[in-house]
Amino acid sequence: MTDRAGQLQSVTEATWPAARAWREGPWTLRDGAGGGKRVSAATAEAAFSDADIHMAETAMQAMGQPRLFMIRQAETALDEALATRGYAVIDPVNLLIAPIELIDDRNIPPVTAFEIWEPLAIMREIWAEGGISADRIAVMQRCTCPKTALLGRANDHPSAVGYVAVHDGIAMVHALHVRPAMRRHGSARWLMRRAAHWGRSQGAQEIAALCTQANDAANELYHSMGFALVGQYHYRIHPDDRTA
Numbered sequence: 001m002t003d004r005a006g007q008l009q010s011v012t013e014a015t016w017p018a019a020r021a022w023r024e025g026p027w028t029l030r031d032g033a034g035g036g037k038r039v040s041a042a043t044a045e046a047a048f049s050d051a052d053i054h055m056a057e058t059a060m061q062a063m064g065q066p067r068l069f070m071i072r073q074a075e076t077a078l079d080e081a082l083a084t085r086g087y088a089v090i091d092p093v094n095l096l097i098a099p100i101e102l103i104d105d106r107n108i109p110p111v112t113a114f115e116i117w118e119p120l121a122i123m124r125e126i127w128a129e130g131g132i133s134a135d136r137i138a139v140m141q142r143c144t145c146p147k148t149a150l151l152g153r154a155n156d157h158p159s160a161v162g163y164v165a166v167h168d169g170i171a172m173v174h175a176l177h178v179r180p181a182m183r184r185h186g187s188a189r190w191l192m193r194r195a196a197h198w199g200r201s202q203g204a205q206e207i208a209a210l211c212t213q214a215n216d217a218a219n220e221l222y223h224s225m226g227f228a229l230v231g232q233y234h235y236r237i238h239p240d241d242r243t244a
Helices: 003-015 050-062 076-084 121-129 134-142 187-201 216-225
Strands: 020-024 027-031 068-072 088-099 113-116 147-154 157-167 170-178 206-212 228-237
Touching: 003 088, 003 157, 003 170, 003 206, 003 228, 020 050, 027 050, 050 076, 068 076, 076 228, 088 216, 113 187, 121 134, 121 147, 121 157, 121 170, 134 170, 147 187, 157 187, 170 187, 187 206, 187 216, 206 216
Parallel strands: 170 206
Antiparallel strands: 020 027, 068 228, 088 206, 088 228, 113 147, 147 157, 157 170
């Protein structure tokens, strides 16, 4: 894992925290409390054995979670060991970053993008439309970093939402969602600029995002705004848990 990728992994841990995370044997295990893969996956912190993999699987099942591991760059031994056990690759992710002044590059038009904490009911509704559940909003709420939620408007209607928090000089954007009927009106770009503007006010020098590799539209947005790809990771999930 490159230094930049490792830094963004640490920023992600701080800005999108698990309900509980602890070290057990060679693993960091996480209780995600329904908050998604990032806060539920086990990660390897040292050399492991077959017995260690079984131990992690048992712990995840005891929490009622899928047997799910995050595979960071260069973790080929873990990737191969899980592949041998039939674990499937799921949700490869890009790690993206840009200088904050590159994104905070212009004045934001009035009533286009707002910083609001705590999230309003309409923001929760828009997140729910995008599959971002109350359990994921709870992840935002338990973050102890400087943070805010973002609301976009287009054509006089609420159009988009997001969440941003700052750690280690980086403003990390999560849970960006634009209503399908309101896409291609610039809402995502204005929300990213609002996130950068707010992040700069909190002392951030860079802005970052995570994006699944399958999300072509979002990857194109970040690329067109000047974000650089600095790393990737993926998950492997037990074949019996893929629908969990």
